Structures are given as C-alpha cells and as structure tokens.
Amino acid sequence: MKPAAFDYARPESRGEVLKLLADTGSDARVLAGGQSLMAVLNMRLAEPALVIDIGGVADLGYIEIRDDRLCIGANTRQAELLAWPELAEHAPLLARVMPWVGHFQTRNRGTVCGSITHADPSAELPLSLAVLGGEVVLERRHWRRGRRVVPAAEFFQGLLTTAREPDELLTEVRFPLARADHDYRFTEVAMRHGDFALVALAAVIGPDEIVLGAGGVADRPVVRRIPRDRDFDTELNIFAWSLGAESDAHASAAYRRQLVRELGHKLLTQATP
Amino acid sequence: MTRIAANTPCRVRLILNGKERVGQAESRMLLSDFIRHELGATGTHLGCEHGVCGACTVRVDGVASRACLMLAVQAEGRRIDTVEGLCDGDALGDLQAAFKRHHALQCGFCTAGILNSCAEFLDKTPEPSELDVRDMLSGHLCRCTGYTGIVAAVLEVAAQRRGAPPETSHV
Known part of the structure; x- marks a missing residue:
C-alpha cells in the first residue's frame, strides 16, 4: 500500500505542466488534491513514471461565472465550492450534491475537476455534470489545436475512462447555471454517508421534460430525458432495466434496479424538502 | 519548477x-x-x-x-x-480529556485521526447538533465504540467551550 517509485515535478505555470505532459504523455499522472490519484498510486493500480503536482499553478484555482456557465478551475477544492456563498443561487443541484461528495476530510483537499477526470461511475460530480449537460476544457501543448471543449456526454467513456488524451490537462469544468423555471433534485443510497453510491440519482425538472441521471449502476453516469406527460413509474422501470445493473459484494442487480425505481419515484413526485 | x-x-x-x-x-x-x-x-x-x-x-x-x-x-x-x-503541556487537552471521560475510545487505534477531525470541526462549528457530529464522524471508522461515547464527548466539549458548566461527575 505504498506507491511505486516515480519522478516528481511541481511546475509553477500552466505552460510548464503542458510541456511536461507533451514530453511524458501516458507515463505521467496529474496530481491536484490527490483524493483519487493517491489511493490509486497506493494500491498500485497505476505506476506512472512521473507525477505532475499542479498545486503550485496559481491561475488554475477559481470559481467564476462566465456567460451562462459556472466555471471551476482545476485547483479548486471541493470544500471551496461547498463554502461558496452563491452556490445555492447559481447551482442548486451542486448545493444539494456537494455534502454527499466524500467526507469533509477528503473535500478539504479533493478538487472538483479531479473527481470529474477520475470518472468513477458512482461519483456524484460526474453525474451532476452529465445531468446538467456541462462540459470540460482540455488543454495541450500545440501551436494550433491547443484547446478543446468537450460535452459531458462525450467526455465520460466508461469505468475511470474519459476522452482526455494522455498529453491533455483538464483545466476547467463548466456547469450550466440554474434556470428559474427548473427544479434540481438529488438523492443517493450508500453503505455509509460519503461512501461510493450504490445508486445516486439527480434530476433536472423542467416545465416540459425531466432530465434524470443515474450513477453507481452502469460504467458511467447515464442520462434519460422523460417528457412530463409520461407515466413516471413505467419510465423509471424502463430506465432501471436500461442501466445493465450487475451484482457485486455490496448489492444485487435487482436491489440496484429497485433503488432506481424507488428513489426515482420519490425524487420525481415529492416536493423538494 | x-x-x-x-x-x-x-x-x-x-x-x-x-x-x-x-x-x-x-x-x-x-x-x-x-x-x-x-x-x-x-x-x-x-x-x-x-x-x-x-x-x-x-x-x-x-x-x-x-x-x-x-x-x-x-x-x-x-x-x-x-x-x-492536542495536549495541554503534559496534561490532556479538553477534547482528549472528554474522550477519556466518556469512554470514547477502547483500543484507541482510530482515535488520533478522529481527534484531529474534531479539532477542526469544533473550530468551525462551535454549536454543533448531534447530527452535525455524526456527519463529521462518517469520515472515520471505529470498530470498538459504536460512536456513542465519541458523540457525547464532542458535544460536551462544544458546550464547555461556549461556557456551559460541566455536568457533575458520577461518584
């Protein structure tokens, strides 16, 4: 449970990070808060040649509103987002989700972008990004094609797998701002509060349709759009079966499907507490 | 760099x-x-x-x-x-003393980590509810105590630091 040996670099600018990534590529891992990567290194699920600690890059830590997006930089910690006074106003879904993200001891160091780029299928932040239809910004060292913006639906590609290329740095995540005529809800069941979700559900309830997302069941967050005039229980049953639930040590596939139905019913039919 | x-x-x-x-x-x-x-x-x-x-x-x-x-x-x-x-010189700090008083530890292996979480928690949350304390403790595994003594100790220290007099101890 100790990491294998690696070279360590602590660059002080975005350009230095991108150069290291361009030179080292898939042999490098980016370290920000470390609450996902350090566990991976300790268990030797990854043995990178180089760990690039971006903690010293000052211009990657910010929470900003630009156009109709809440933009969060790669060094912004989860605890900072949770403590941001305008969170409930601009991103009510995130205000409900953040207390479920790990424990306060891990939120103190863990970053928002780190959880998203780690892409654990049961993590709440990737689910939130998928349900809200947000996007990530990926940067690389290139004279012309140095920056691309990838929607959540394309970014999450499977278990701990994303569209990020080995020489790219996820510099920013963008969540669409709340709309006044929409309601935002979240619930989950886990073995203990703060653990990985057995099932996590997030919903954006609009005037005409509901966008429902599930985490913890498939290999990535899955989103389904449900028109408001449909029978919710039928739609939830279809959704539950569509996720391809599997049994593991913590819960059976049937239990996970039932959680999607039951939690979904509560989420869609009960008023927000 | x-x-x-x-x-x-x-x-x-x-x-x-x-x-x-x-x-x-x-x-x-x-x-x-x-x-x-x-x-x-x-x-x-x-x-x-x-x-x-x-x-x-x-x-x-x-x-x-x-x-x-x-x-x-x-x-x-x-x-x-x-x-x-967390010690007060050679003596136990108030948090440590409360853990001892409330039997908030048995084997003590998890206790050092819990005390550090409690220290930051009480700095930021001077008037916690029992639910707040249990939520904070969800980041720790203790297999001896069942957490009851820990919750009692944290709530007592919070009250003490606010100036409430301690309960008269059992004879």
Whole structure:
C-alpha cells in the first residue's frame, strides 16, 4: 500500500505542466488534491513514471461565472465550492450534491475537476455534470489545436475512462447555471454517508421534460430525458432495466434496479424538502 | 519548477505541532510515513492507506486531511498538526480529556485521526447538533465504540467551550 517509485515535478505555470505532459504523455499522472490519484498510486493500480503536482499553478484555482456557465478551475477544492456563498443561487443541484461528495476530510483537499477526470461511475460530480449537460476544457501543448471543449456526454467513456488524451490537462469544468423555471433534485443510497453510491440519482425538472441521471449502476453516469406527460413509474422501470445493473459484494442487480425505481419515484413526485 | 528524481532522498522541512522539523523523503514517501518514521511522531496511525478509514487524519494548515493521501514533499513549508499537538503541556487537552471521560475510545487505534477531525470541526462549528457530529464522524471508522461515547464527548466539549458548566461527575 505504498506507491511505486516515480519522478516528481511541481511546475509553477500552466505552460510548464503542458510541456511536461507533451514530453511524458501516458507515463505521467496529474496530481491536484490527490483524493483519487493517491489511493490509486497506493494500491498500485497505476505506476506512472512521473507525477505532475499542479498545486503550485496559481491561475488554475477559481470559481467564476462566465456567460451562462459556472466555471471551476482545476485547483479548486471541493470544500471551496461547498463554502461558496452563491452556490445555492447559481447551482442548486451542486448545493444539494456537494455534502454527499466524500467526507469533509477528503473535500478539504479533493478538487472538483479531479473527481470529474477520475470518472468513477458512482461519483456524484460526474453525474451532476452529465445531468446538467456541462462540459470540460482540455488543454495541450500545440501551436494550433491547443484547446478543446468537450460535452459531458462525450467526455465520460466508461469505468475511470474519459476522452482526455494522455498529453491533455483538464483545466476547467463548466456547469450550466440554474434556470428559474427548473427544479434540481438529488438523492443517493450508500453503505455509509460519503461512501461510493450504490445508486445516486439527480434530476433536472423542467416545465416540459425531466432530465434524470443515474450513477453507481452502469460504467458511467447515464442520462434519460422523460417528457412530463409520461407515466413516471413505467419510465423509471424502463430506465432501471436500461442501466445493465450487475451484482457485486455490496448489492444485487435487482436491489440496484429497485433503488432506481424507488428513489426515482420519490425524487420525481415529492416536493423538494 | 521543483523536480525530484525517483529513489532520490531530498530534504523536507515543515512545522510539526508548532516546531520546525526537517527530514529526508523520497518523492513517493507518504506524509503519514514521513511523520512516523522520519520525525518519530508515532501518534498518527495508519489503517487502510487509501483514504477510507480516517485513522491517519492530521491537520494541514489547519484543515483535516488524510496523511496517507498526501506526499511528504507536498508538505514542504506547511503547518502539520497531529494528535501530539492536542495536549495541554503534559496534561490532556479538553477534547482528549472528554474522550477519556466518556469512554470514547477502547483500543484507541482510530482515535488520533478522529481527534484531529474534531479539532477542526469544533473550530468551525462551535454549536454543533448531534447530527452535525455524526456527519463529521462518517469520515472515520471505529470498530470498538459504536460512536456513542465519541458523540457525547464532542458535544460536551462544544458546550464547555461556549461556557456551559460541566455536568457533575458520577461518584
């Protein structure tokens, strides 16, 4: 449970990070808060040649509103987002989700972008990004094609797998701002509060349709759009079966499907507490 | 840019419980191992070494963090507070004394981490509810106590620090 040996670099600018990534590529891992990567290194699920600690890059830590997006930089910690006074106003879904993200001891160091780029299928932040239809910004060292913006639906590609290329740095995540005529809800069941979700559900309830997302069941967050005039229980049953639930040590596939139905019913039919 | 080659010890300097300390660490050395093996502060315990159990929780610049999920070289120049720093001279601090009074520990393996979380928690939440305390404790695994004594101890210290008189002790 100790990491294998690696070279360590602590660059002080975005350009230095991108150069290291361009030179080292898939042999490098980016370290920000470390609450996902350090566990991976300790268990030797990854043995990178180089760990690039971006903690010293000052211009990657910010929470900003630009156009109709809440933009969060790669060094912004989860605890900072949770403590941001305008969170409930601009991103009510995130205000409900953040207390479920790990424990306060891990939120103190863990970053928002780190959880998203780690892409654990049961993590709440990737689910939130998928349900809200947000996007990530990926940067690389290139004279012309140095920056691309990838929607959540394309970014999450499977278990701990994303569209990020080995020489790219996820510099920013963008969540669409709340709309006044929409309601935002979240619930989950886990073995203990703060653990990985057995099932996590997030919903954006609009005037005409509901966008429902599930985490913890498939290999990535899955989103389904449900028109408001449909029978919710039928739609939830279809959704539950569509996720391809599997049994593991913590819960059976049937239990996970039932959680999607039951939690979904509560989420869609009960008023927000 | 700082660069440290693999398998090459380098000097790490930090403030441990108010005193400047220096030790040698390779890039891959965890902060938890650095505190225990290089600096000899063995009050910090290691359970799972992947961030789940909470036993190794210390305070980094005042905020509770897992020492097993941080590299020693990342702690360069930072203020690290461990369970040893919670003492009041040679006597137990108020939090530690309350844990003793309420039987909030049995084997004591998880306790150092819990005390560090409680220390930050009480600084930021002077008037916690029982639910607040239990939510904070969800980041720690204790297999002896069932948490009841821990919750009672934390609530009592919160009340004491607000100036409420302590309950008369059992004879």
